[in-house]
Amino acid sequence: MNIVNKLTIRHLKENKRRTLVTILGTIISAAMISAVATLGVSYADLLKKDHIEANGDWHVVYKDLSFEQTEGIRNDSETEILSLIQESGFAKLEDPPTKNKPYLFIQKMNEEAYEQFSVEISEGRLPQSEDELIISESAEDVHLEIGDTLTLEVGTRYSDSTWAVEQGEFLTNDNQVDMDEEGNQIETLIDTEEMTYTIVGSFERPGWERGWSPSYMALSSLDLTKPLMSETMDAYVSLNSLNRSLYDHASGLAEELDISSVSFNGGLLQLSGITASDTMDRTRLGLLVVIISIIIIGSVALIFNAFAISVSERSRHLGMLSSVGATKKQKRNSVFFEGFIVGIISIPIGILSGIAGIAVTFAVINPIIDSIGLDESLKVVVTPFSMVAAVLISAATIFISTWLPAHRASRITAMDAIRQTHDIKLKNKTVRTSNYVRKWLGLEAELGLKNLKRNKKRYHITVLSLIVSIVLFLSVSYFTQSLKQSYQLAEDTVNYDxxxxxxxxxxxxxxxxxxxxxxxxxxxxxxxxxxxxxxxxxxxxxxxxxxxxxxxxxxxxxxxxxxxxxxxxxxxxxxxxxxxxxxxxxxxxxxxxxxxxxxxxxxxxxxxxxxxxxxxxxxxxxxxxxxxxxxxxxxxxxxxxxxxxxxxxxxxxxxxxxxxxxxxxxxxxxxxxxxxxxxxxxxxxxxxxxxxxxxxxxxxxxxxxxxxxxxxxLHDIRESDAQMITVISVFIYGFITLITLISLANILNTISTGVALRKREFAMLRSVGMTQASFKKMMMYESAFYGIKSLFYGIPISIAIMYLIYYQTQYGFTYTFQVPWLHVLGVIVAIFGIVSLAMLYSLAKTKQETIIEGLTQENQ
Known part of the structure; x- marks a missing residue:
């Protein structure tokens, strides 16, 4: 290790307070990146599990297949899991509890199908042959018990009503019971076959069993050792690899095997990042680029603030290095080395903190999810890709953030450090203020404004930090609201039961x-x-x-x-x-x-x-x-x-x-x-x-x-819609709360650090007779100036980013752009309040110091 790096480490140890502030800013940034990555992966995992619970875990379905066709699909290179389902048909119950559910609907499933469609045994066991049945718990009013033997006439539902004829006269499990004006059932069962079953268990009602269907679900085993030539089955396929080519591959396989019906589990594929639509892919990719860019820019600003303050405070140290012959490259590398040391410490802590923060957030959110009846709950999902991405993005942001301070450090000479010409501007033109400021607002306001003009770098760093917080909050708020609006457009929600x-x-x-x-x-x-x-x-x-x-x-x-x-x-x-x-x-x-x-x-x-x-x-x-x-x-x-x-x-x-x-x-x-x-x-x-x-x-x-x-x-459909809207809302407000907390930490960190570096200035003002009340008044005016400047830039930038997010959504959705003025108003109130509280809190910590202590103290 060279002498400059050793001196850098020594300086970091000696200036513990500044080092901790720099590390804290970097930890906040890494935590934000980690939290966003973990939140996104975990939320997508929840939606996927909920979709699988309701529809099954499959990607492609081929309908009405012969045994030979299913074997062709099984031998396809892209087939990972093949679930086979065969409809035995409907059997009429002797004494149904309601006219609208007079049937048992019997399906045969192979072992893979039981797993892929989340069939959970609540009592008994799975069927092991075609003459064994398990009954859905929804049929508890039918009073069927394990061990019962049923002899049933199993057949196909048929009706010659006008609406039934239009769909081919045969009724499916999606069609309600056909009745005449007197409420008498007018449909019949045809092509019946007498079958005898033994009930060997019951299973929890799965999400894909609809409450409004005309039957109770019963499942049997599919014996592929003796397939009948006349019977067809449906094949639900989970694929080895997921990419856009699966649509062409499935269609080509269907054509090769002479299969007439092929469709896709669009919901699950979309949640896995695969769509058949170029417009939806452009929307997804555009939104991903925008939101990641916002996070990276916000992170760069957070870390840049910390290192800019660090370089400002280290100007004497860098000047000392220059006076003993350090080159520009060595001074620049000392800042990069500081960034490396800070990153080694901060990135692991920040990533773990982000994951821990999400875990705590989920612990609060999950009771809400449970209360709305959702079967699945949010679990922290950490993937190698998301963590590697978080580390690389954090490292990249540290490097980008140190680039400008490093080059600024390389230009500091010994005389600059002694005179502090890089930080303190004492030219009359630079610190000149309008006469109206003192006339209308008083001497304290004029002093506050001169303080900001005198040290513009520190002022700009603080304002930049506030702008980043404003942009982060409003952009993420609009992004999440756009997600909710897009979902509501894509889903036809039901508003009645x-x-x-x-x-x-x-x-x-x-x-x-x-x-x-x-x-x-x-x-x-x-x-x-x-x-x-x-x-x-x-x-x-x-x-x-x-x-x-x-x-x-x-x-x-x-x-x-x-x-x-x-x-x-x-x-x-x-x-x-x-x-x-x-x-x-x-x-x-x-x-x-x-x-x-x-x-x-x-x-x-x-x-x-x-x-x-x-x-x-x-x-x-x-x-x-x-x-x-x-x-x-x-x-x-x-x-x-x-x-x-x-x-x-x-x-x-x-x-x-x-x-x-x-x-x-x-x-x-x-x-x-x-x-x-x-x-x-x-x-x-x-x-x-x-x-x-x-x-x-x-x-x-x-x-x-x-x-x-x-x-x-239609209660099941309405409840499902309401649950998804609730989950999305919980995600939205959880995400916004997370960004709000990060923004607050950023503001408090930047302002408190800035005030801590001004102890000598405050001691000097006390030495010439400024009272504590005047101090407080001056700081409140400074807060107002910070707030006005940050809002002046932050709100227009935020609106521009909102429109960019809106523009990206327009590839897949069309709706009117609206600025969330209520959120903007909340940000305006919050900025003035938070800045004022941060200023007063930081000022209170210097209140007990004497003038001599303040004038002689070095920042440690």
Whole structure:
């Protein structure tokens, strides 16, 4: 080790306080990099586990395969795990607990499938042959016990109803029971075969068993030693390697083996970083580059601050080296060597601190996740790649951060160090302030401003630290909010638990009354809907909408489908208030609320779009008409007046997309329009939310007029949507809290260090008679100057980065850019408050020192 490095180590040991401050700044930076890497990997792991729980752990599925085709897939070089599932069919229960679940649905699975689809045995064991069954715990009301022997007629569901014929007459497990108007089952089982099973166990209800399905799940073993030529099966494949080529490879394999149906587990592949869409890949890559760049720049600024303060304080030491013949290279290398020593100590501590911080954060978050019923919880996942990346990024940021201070150090001469010309500027022009500062704010404000001008490097370092904190917080806040908005665009969320549908209008009053008496029902809403038409000019269509998706007539006019919806009086009043309408829409004839905000997936462009359904304004009319598409006869209807434009959607399904418009009116207006039509068909449904949808469904089924309506329970889907939104929200606020704490540590570290280096200055001011009150006032003004300057630069830079993040999302999503002004306001208040508290806290630590101690003390 050369003499300059030895002197550097000695100087670090002698100046413990400055060394600790430098190490602390570097630890904070390394902790931020490590925490972000760990958080991202752990969160992706949670989403993957949750998706696997709900859909299984597979990448590609091939449908309706022969035994020979499955062997071809098994022998493919890319196949890692092959799960085979064969549907035995449906068996009718003798005494089902509910009309909507009259079946057992029996599937055969090989050993790999049981593992890949997360089948967890709760009692008994797995089936070992095709005549053994395990029953889902959801069938507890069926009263089947382990050891029971069942002789069942297993077959295929068949119905000749119009809607069933349209899908090929055969009903799947996704189709509810087909009933007539009296509530009697009109579907049958065909191609039945008598089969005998022994129940050998029960299994926990998996996420892929839907609560609204017409059957209870039962699983058997798939015996591949005796495949039947007439039976087909589905192959779910986990691949050896995941990359974009898997789509072409799977399609090519399907063509080679003459397989007609191949599809992909898009959700799991996306969470693994693989998409079939170039636009989504560009979005993902762009966001990754932006957020990593923000973190690296923030880290460089954090560490640069520490080393800039270090070089400023070491100016005498560097001048001493220069006076005894040290070259520029040796002085520069002494700073690089200091960075190396600091990195060796700080990076391991920082990375471990970041991981520990995430572990503590997860310990706080997991009870929240458990409370919303999510099966999986956040676990700290540390991968070799994420840790190597964190070490390399931390090392790179230390090197980049020391580059400028090192070159600055190389230029310090012995005379510069004695005069302190690199730090202290005493020219009159440099420290000149406006006369209005003293006149309006007093001597303390003028002194505070002169202090900042006198040592601009320290001032700029502090301001830079504040700017970095502002940019980090606002950028990460907008980034995480963009993630949430993108998820909500990509997923059609359900806002109700149970739907009751009827064509019998005369039962509606009693039905609503009885629903209102159900104790578990928290809210309900009657919707009457009919579909009408209107013409729209081209300039009324938002530019984000792909006009090729909208129908045009022979004259080139665009045709919009209008979903006219009437709400019951109470629901309409509540909804109108929510939409921002002050009056009573029930008393306003031909008044309408137009849902003009829509979101949909444009498959042609490969992106999700949020935009306006139509460009209109309050007070304009909607020229509705009814058109008979067979005779091409058109009948004009009374025009509706737009009273409110809103993005709020009433309870029920969303009727959104290009060329469609959701219009909400009162029942009286609805009847007025309907009376002018000739062939309009009306759908009538009651949508409700419930604390216990299963109990609510059973209570509805016990009504004496149950045969006059149908029930659809979508609670599982709604609960899944709500859980994911909650998890994303928890992640967002956890991430923002993490960045906030790091920013606070950065601000407190920088300001307290800056104040600690000014002990001699404070002692000198006390020596000429400045009181403690004046000190406090001066420091408060300095805080204000720091805050104003940092906000002046920080907010515009943050908005620019927000727009860059927004721009990257537009490859896969289209929505309007909005600055989160509430967060900006919070940052403004927080900056002034935090800077002031940091100044006062640091100043309080010097309060007890005497003037002599302050004038003679060296920073140790």
């Amino acid at each position: 149970v739907q009751v549908y009827t064509t019998e209008e005369e039962i509606l009053p009693e039905l609503l009354e009885r629903i209102g008496e159900l104790t578990d029902v928290t809210d309900y809403q009657l919707r009457k809907e009919t579909n009408l038409t209107m013409y729209v000019d081209e300039d009324e269509i938002a530019p984000e909408i792909n006009k090729s998706h909208i129908m045009q007539d022979e004259d080139g006019r665009y045709i919009y489908s209008v979903n006219l919806t009437a709400l019951d009086e109470k629901s309409l009043h509540d909804y109108a208030k929510q939409a921002g309408f002050d009056g009573n829409l029930n008393d306003t004839e031909l008044a309408a609320i137009v849902v003009d905000d829509i979101s949909y997936e444009d498959y042609e462009l490969g992106k999700y779009i949020e935009t306006k359904a139509i460009r209109t304004e309050v007070g304009r009319t909607l020229p509705l008409f009814e058109e008979n598409w067979e005779t091409n006869k058109r009948k004009d209807l009374p025009p509706l007046t737009v009273s409110v434009l809103t993005g709020e959607v009433p309870m029920g399904p969303k009727n959104q997309g290009p060329g469609s418009l959701e219009v909400i009116v009162s029942e009286s207006t609805f009847e007025s329009i309907l009376s002018e039509t000739e062939e309009a068909f009306v759908n009538q449904s009651v949508y409700m939310t419930s604390d216990n949808p299963t109990v609510t469904q059973m209570e509805l089924e016990q009504l004496e007029f149950f045969n006059q309506f149908a029930i659809d329970n």
